[in-house]
Amino acid sequence: MSRRARVSPTDAGLPDGGARRRTPGLRREEVAVLAGVGASWYQWLEQGRDITVSPQVLDAVARVLRLDGTERRHLYVLAGLNPPQPESEYDTDYLCDGLHRLIDGWMPFPAHIMDRYWNVVAYNEAATLVLGFRPEMPQNCLVTFFADPVYRARAKTWERIAPVVVAQFRAACSEHPDDEGFAAVIAEAAELSEEFAVLWARGDVQAGGQLPKELEHPRVGAMFFESTQLRVPARPDLTIVLHNPMPDTDTAAKLERLTSPEGRRDRMYSVAG
Template identity: 35%
Template sequence: MDKHGELGEFLRSRRARLRPEDAGLPTFGGRRRVPGLRREELAQLAGVSAGYYTRLEQGQSPNASDAVLDAVARVLRLDEAERVHLYALARPKATARRRAARPERVRPGVRIMLDSFGDVPALVLGRFLDVLAWNPMGHALLAGHLALDAPDRPADRPNVARMLFLDPHLRELYDDWPRKARSTVADLRLIADRHPGAPGLTALVGELTVRSPEFAKLWAAHAVGDCGTGVRGYHHPVVGSMALLTEFMTLPDDEGQRVAVYNAEPGSPSEAALQLLATLTAAGRLPAAHGEPPSATGPGHGEPSAAPGSLA
């Protein structure tokens, strides 16, 4: 990923969404050649020369000061996640020579914790959104059409971002798929900032850009942000509609790994549907998995030693 090129794309996208009148600039009617703020206008508002800002947008000012970046962020009205992204693009870290990375593993204690959730769906996500483990309910909720032991095979682990854009099951599962797609791409942007040049992530983004026009459009829009907690609507193929609260827990001793847990409001129809799913799962009465579609899984995600492979 060319950070200098991405910096220009990011700044242009944020200039385009800000109208001159929003920034307190006078408008004199007539058609503007570019949407949003011009470079000269942004430079004026940020207190830098037009030439300096142009060089910054072209990636030719790697030593931009905190004051300049903060001023640009203020004018563009960037939120905290976007500010972090701006700094990551303006000051890209040198990509260290990487040895072949071992496949990500889930510690035994984390597996025990996952099993302890019982009838509550839960799973462990790797640093690049591979599913490293799930309990039977997590599997039944999100991907009952895949093999239960799929996360145990590093070469073809499910990747939630890949499934979201390439697996019809995930597209039908979310009531608001476009919103889920946007938040997943925004989360991948932050992950890319934390792991610049990571081969596994570069391969994943490249694959999705080529195979999914929707992903390519969202990636080019430079949305950035955490895939946070909240209630999401699901339309499960077996138990129907549910509204579930998703909580994410970062594992401090496992770089980039997160646990996702799904709960329903007590006494709600969603809780009844989730309990029915638990009953069917325990009794082995869900439709049998028919294997993993090659479009949605492996080979290799994250940074395994083999070829490389959002949150749910």
């Protein structure tokens, strides 16, 4: 009722009725006509009666009442339906710039951003130094995990976490069951790695979260991280992956050394040599 009161007849393309109109916003009957449903049914919907509803009808009501994405999802929950995937309602260019600043501000710790298919969107300098991210590598985190020789050479716990990585990717796929983009990634990974194909056939599924990693860096030796996936409500298609040094290890000090001016000079000399 409160959302119906916010929409004026003029907003909905109806005559305003002038001073004779006493109802603030739209009448129930008007919402019903505009949404293509029966007046009695719409009244029962407002009253929370035990009636059958469909996503298509709820979307029509949401359109008439001019609900934003969050309100539309809440309407689904009130009606007892699974809410649709959230959509971004923000200035995407500004938001993406802000996410780039976020991972750059995470320095000297590695961080990267990936899309729903786990394609790499952005990464900071530490991700290049520690994880081996570089322009010529496969630009998909799943494919990189299985097919990039630089990453595999550094990942000391690769065999242990490989089943978890595959299970987490299956969980990401389950959020978009009809999206062909996931099928393309799966096909590429299976073509490049028999190990992936075997693990995928197991059908395991696991929600993304934290994942402990042990890496062996060619310059500073063993490094220990907690890799954490963070979803961005304003950009549900993006995930930020932050690598935090494990406590009671010297990983943070090694990261400081790698990203220091001295460390940069050492890299230049090693490349030149």
